[in-house]
Amino acid sequence: MFTLPRQIYEGETALEEFIGFLEQEGLKKIFIVTDKNLVELGLFDILLNALDGFDTKVFDGVVPEPTLEVVEEGGKKAREFKPDVIIALGGGSVMDAAKGVWIKYENPEFDLETISPFRRIGVGKKSIFVSIPTTSGTGSEVTLGVVYTVEREGRREKIALGSFELISNIVVLDPRFVKDLPKSLTIFTGLDALTHAVEALVATTANDFTDALAIKSIINIFEILPKLVKDLDNIELRRRMHLTAMMAGMAFSNSGLGLAHGLGHALGAALHVHHGRIVSLTLPYVVKYNMSDEAAREKYELIRRLLVLHKLAEDTEFHNQLYSFIKNIGGDVSLNKIVSKDALVKKLSDIVELTIQDPDVIYNPVTPDVEAIEQLVMKMYEGEL
Numbered sequence: 001m002f003t004l005p006r007q008i009y010e011g012e013t014a015l016e017e018f019i020g021f022l023e024q025e026g027l028k029k030i031f032i033v034t035d036k037n038l039v040e041l042g043l044f045d046i047l048l049n050a051l052d053g054f055d056t057k058v059f060d061g062v063v064p065e066p067t068l069e070v071v072e073e074g075g076k077k078a079r080e081f082k083p084d085v086i087i088a089l090g091g092g093s094v095m096d097a098a099k100g101v102w103i104k105y106e107n108p109e110f111d112l113e114t115i116s117p118f119r120r121i122g123v124g125k126k127s128i129f130v131s132i133p134t135t136s137g138t139g140s141e142v143t144l145g146v147v148y149t150v151e152r153e154g155r156r157e158k159i160a161l162g163s164f165e166l167i168s169n170i171v172v173l174d175p176r177f178v179k180d181l182p183k184s185l186t187i188f189t190g191l192d193a194l195t196h197a198v199e200a201l202v203a204t205t206a207n208d209f210t211d212a213l214a215i216k217s218i219i220n221i222f223e224i225l226p227k228l229v230k231d232l233d234n235i236e237l238r239r240r241m242h243l244t245a246m247m248a249g250m251a252f253s254n255s256g257l258g259l260a261h262g263l264g265h266a267l268g269a270a271l272h273v274h275h276g277r278i279v280s281l282t283l284p285y286v287v288k289y290n291m292s293d294e295a296a297r298e299k300y301e302l303i304r305r306l307l308v309l310h311k312l313a314e315d316t317e318f319h320n321q322l323y324s325f326i327k328n329i330g331g332d333v334s335l336n337k338i339v340s341k342d343a344l345v346k347k348l349s350d351i352v353e354l355t356i357q358d359p360d361v362i363y364n365p366v367t368p369d370v371e372a373i374e375q376l377v378m379k380m381y382e383g384e385l
């Protein structure tokens with residue numbers, strides 16, 4: 001099964017086209033979920049100005065790694081307002097929170113901790129859900145997953161859940177919302193999208209549809225991201241990168257991720273490093289490790305040749321092409337600048353345990369054991385593939 005948003009507005013007039021749709025459909029009451037940071041950055045004003053004449057209400061209480069309490073609060077405000085449309089304006093955390101707000105508006109009795117692909121939620125009867133991403137990388141606008149923080153026995157835990165009902169009905173990809181992303185975030189979110197595409201390509205549930213999206217995403221990122229990093233104000237490059245990040249999101253949301261995300265989640269939690277920065281660091285090592293799988297090897301060879309053909313990479317092995325790309329663009333290729341060897345060794349058993357338990361690892365073409373993960377982490381420390 002493939003699931004995708006029903007409508008995607010893309011380009012420099014995407015927002016106006018979307019507003020035209022709302023007018024045409026007579027959808028007047030708009031509930032916007034966002035965070036205070038975006039309000040301060042002025043991105044919220046772009047949306048609010050465009051919605052002049054609509055009945056709008058804003059919930060800007062989303063915090064990074066949102067808790068269930070935040071979602072409940074947003075849901076209560078939505079129930080009071082009774083919107084026709086819920087808009088998530090922001091990055092991954094805002095979209096996760098907004099999906100929960102949508103559930104709590106439409107079905108207040110639903111227990112968010114029971115979100116599952118096998119349980120009917122019943123959203124969409126009162127309102128439509130719209131995502132307007134303000135970063136180019138997470139792919140949250142097209143994915144079915146949500147991550148919430150819960151408190152259990154005095155400990156903060158993250159829970160990752162998902163349902164096909166939680167895929168946005170409409171996505172608005174307007175480059176005006178990403179034009180001021182700083183250089184480091186442009187790099188790390190772009191490398192996150194690259195990791196999504198490379199993992200989606202060889203995931204155990206990949207298919208022709210996801211392959212097509214993944215291959216085009218990888219080629220685009222190799223072409224666009226280096227130009228964009230040198231020319232951050234280029235709105236056309238921003239537009240293309242925004243679209244590409246969504247395509248990579250469509251690929252992995254329909255095929256799965258893999259060990260780079262499993263390791264990235266574990267290392268990110270242990271070392272407090274940006275998600276895109278750490279998953280891309282692990283990627284060349286994981287690709288080399290996955291070479292023992294014949295089907296993965298064939299797909300890596302295909303994309304390797306395409307990158308050479310498009311003059312986007314040297315004629316070398318795919319893991320080397322990735323390593324050079326990530327290094328040259330300003331990503332990290334070793335852990336030794338991030339953590340000392342002693343500190344890493346102390347945390348190694350926790351990192352291995354978290355990696356093995358990570359749900360993304362299920363989709364990796366090769367199933368790693370404890371020893372394999374330990375070896376990979378130590379290679380990453382040294383920076384040698």
Ligand SMILES: [Fe+2]
Pocket residue numbers: 138192193195196261275279
């Ligand atoms: Fe990611």
